[in-house]
Amino acid sequence: MRVKRYVVNALPEAVSLIRSELGNDAVILNTKEIKIGGFMGMFRKKKMEVIAAIESKHANTPAKQPKAASKPDSDFGQMIQNAQRASTAVLNPSPPKPSAAHNVDREQHILDEIRNLKEYMTKLSNQRTDLAGMSDEIWQLKEHLIEQEMAPQWVDRLIQSISEKQSEERTNYSKDQVWEHAASQLKEWLKPYGNSGISGEARIVHFVGPTGVGKTTTIAKLAAEQTIKHGKKVGFITSDTYRIAAVDQLRTYANILNVPLEVVFSPMDLPKAFNQLAERELLYMDTAGRNFRSELHVSEVNSLLQSSEPKETILVLSVTGKTKDMAAVAEHFSKYGVKKVLFTKLDETSVYGAIFNLIMDFDLYPTYMASGQTVPDDIERFRAESYIQHLLGSKSL
Template sequence: MRVKRYIVNALPEAVSMIRSELGKDAVILNTKEIKVGGFMGMFRKKKVEVIAAIESNQVNAPPVQQQRVQSPEVDAVVEQILQTAQRKTPSAAATAVMEPIIAQPVSGSPTKMEREQFIIDEIRDLREYMIKLSKQQSSNSAMSVHLIQLQEHLSEQEMDVLWIERLLQAIIDKQVEERSEYNKEQVWEHAGEQLEAWLRPYEGSGISSSARVVHFVGPTGVGKTTTIAKLAAEQTIKKGRKVGFITSDTYRIAAVDQLRTYANILNVPIEVVFSQMDLPRAMKQLAERDLIYMDTAGRNFRSELHVSEVNSLLQSSEPSETILVLSMTGKTRDMAAVAEQFCKYGVQKVLFTKLDETSVYGAIFNLIMNFELLPTYLASGQTVPDDIEKFQVDTYIQKLLRGNGS
């Protein structure tokens, strides 16, 4: 028996190819929907996998007389399915069922029951395909101009395709449930409501009040040092807490001097460590401090070795937590790669900087939803301590959906 696999957009396309390559005596053994292509599990396209076969002795052989299965029950089912297919998708049904459904001659002289079962299985597969095709056409027809505008806007915001599709489908389902077509304002309103439902469980994380030591990690140039100064000013000026600094950022020129300048302005003691062995000494010097912020060196955190190296400095006997700092000026896929590396070591919280230097905010949503990171603060500008605020779902959604023209 000769068996061949086809990957096509739709079943009718496979039927044409099978007849051309294997002949009219070929039979379809199986069909199923699959996803192919894409990048890092995203942007994958839906395809149909079709498995067809033909007896080896029938390839290029003269046509044989084929007998139609005489079974009133099967004929009735066939007629019903074909009528349904014609009503829902006339063109696809006509293409997919160009030949009468027949029992193919196979070795071993199959019984009438086996032939009928084969036909019933084929009809079932065809019916399932028609249902999927009908749903897809209904979904496409429900894509109003307002939904398309929303889709384009979120794509420009670099939201992952997977989440865009889920959001659009949620709005379409609401329209079907309410038996109405939303106008522009309603589409964007429901989009905001769905985004809020997804993000609300991650709101209010902040920095834990029980943590005495807070480590800040992230790539070079994301603004860790300035962010530490903003948070320290908030704690010392507004809340009256005694704060101390530790820095291990001895790789970057003038990094220590920058944090030392902030420390002098805020009247905060600072300790410099070069390795994990220096940490006990630094902690002893800052024993009277209520809160200690530790600045770490920015490295190429696509490298697991560098992530492991920084992680070795984060071990503490004190109640502590680690904040991943990412800049919104970075590429979305680079931020995702860094987040994936740190999540392996249990980092659960993230802080976003430089929001004033971009108008694209989809990366925040992607990182929260894809890695279940808890957003703490959003920082913008260089002003200490003003240019930082706690993450608020409503404020973020306004930024994400800004420019909708409504």
């Protein structure tokens, strides 16, 4: 692409020069008023700076009849083509059309295309500036967070926060200092979501989530904690009748813990199950794992969660899942008021950014983090410090 700068008295003068030097396919990228000349800052003259460009294959070629546009290689290519057509219309105005409204729409379209191109180029310029001013230590942190699959908007905010502190202190942070500031900022952001846990007032706790995330094992871990450590009378309810193995697994845990189990096949079976477990202080309900990216399946499960007694619903997600899929599940359940989440299988991955994304993007309150299959040991209350160590590395705190 050939880019040329013109300093003229007025825009029409630039249009004439652009047409004669670059041709009718040239694109006007930017225009602004500048002051030049003078003596010691005085008596400066106002001029117009115009930046124009043309693709190399069109440079200094005579105007041709318009042809069908070829498919651009990228969004930027499409933007260039659109801007070329827009600028060609400016440089070679066509005869007025019969419809005034059509002319207004056409002119607005031209302006929109040029503005979009300018915004895109400004964004690229800002990105280059940001990279140029970023220290190696901060750049290493950014790369690490990207590898951890933290969402770009949160990576950028964190990097900006650290860069601003470094500028204020007029110093260059070491790697340890960069990591320490990152841990401190992350802890501050997570502070409103700490110490949420499972409500002690809830008698019925529902566990929902996709298949394979470890709901049944998680229920057994929590039940063991309540019965062994706190001496509570716990009861199990399962509606996961889609998988016979799931019922058998929960029944095995129920027998080991000496906890009664009720199986329900529909919402109509729930009153009977509650009646059978009336003497139990705490009821844990396992639900079927489904494709919860479908809101229909979420709605079906939600119909099983209705009760007049104090209750709470916990969304169970495995950190080994795809971030996009987990976000879709969280979005659907959040529509039904599910605000608490429990993360499993932390021992099966080294990527933890999705946890932060889900908490911040969907305003979810983390309750527990589970790893491994050992009942009841492989589960702990969510602590921001522990999580940040997973995210940034054990030396971050």
